[in-house]
Amino acid sequence: MSTIRTLLVDDEVLARLALRQALAPHPDVEIVGECGNAAEAMQAMAALAPDLMFLDIRMPGLDGFMLLHELKPDALPMVVFATAYGEHALRAFDADALDYILKPIDQARFDQALARVRRHWGARQAPGPGAPAAKAAVPAQRISVRVGEHMRVVATEAIDWIEADGNYVHIHVGAQAYLHRETLSGLLATLDPARFLRIHRGTLVNVERIREIHPLFQGNAEVVLHDGTRLNLSRRFRAHARRALGIA
Structure with a gap:
């Protein structure tokens, strides 16, 4: 399976550092950029075309939901919200987010989210008709x-x-x-x-x-x-x- 190119979007430097630390045990995830607000994220999306985005909700200017609304549907990467506010969870899933992680980040919970990301990434990378079959993924246990x-x-x-x-x-x-x-x-x-x-x-x-x-x-x-x-x-x-x- 190819590397999952990932963008971190959070206005707090320490929050982005926490995401980096949580991603450290996952060598198949490559951080290709960091952004402190939605405007930077839109530029990074156009330049980097990441596969995955960890996204905060409350940021200066456009919030995380408004950022997703501004992006073209066919350009959206997989999205995992990482936020300190639990009350937006249902709205996040309505926005087609794969998962919703609360800060401070719990590593075990974060690893669950990455497992979900990998399942969706594997489905995206599935070979078309006539392509060689890839090694079967381990079935989900939870x-x-x-x-x-x-x-x-x-x-x-x-x-x-x-x-x-x-x-x-x-x-x-x-x-x-x-x-x-x-x-x-x-x-x-x-x-x-x-x-x-x-x-x-x-x-x-x-x-x-x-x-x-x-x-x-x-x-x-x-x-x-x-x-x-x-x-x-x-x-x-x-x-x-x-x-x-x-x-x-």
Whole structure:
């Protein structure tokens, strides 16, 4: 995987130093520039075309959200907000930010954000048809989901099933359902294919949770989970499900 060229945008020198220190254990991330305000950042974007931007929110002049609004959508890099203010988290995800880190930076939390960045970067770098296949990425073991103003870390093996909802998914874990900003296809690319099975255009299921499969009319079927949840297995995905589950 190629180096992730990164721009740091924060009006505080010490904050940019903290980002540098947090990035030090990540040799695949190259810092190509630092900016103290939005005007400098717009110039740097045009000159450097970074792949990733760590962005503060409150800065002199244009704030971080206004900066993103001024940039052309096709020129936007991956964005991780790094700020001292937790109240802007939902707005940040609405702006398509990959993650939202609070200052002072916690290294473990920062490393989680970098893992998320790498998954998206890997999807961007995926070879097109006819290109040599790259070495498969290690499946995600955990997913960070937002609960109010906090992030909750969910082990992927604990997930029962996942349903699509536009550019979001609902991740079902026992009696809980977490709304997560990720497309179903994007999330599927990060999960273990030996554990998660697509049974419908909008549904993934943890195969360890499947108890029964009931045939229905016209080639469709119903998947019953251990907790009694019933999910539709569409005809389109039935042959693949039979192979994955060892059904004769």
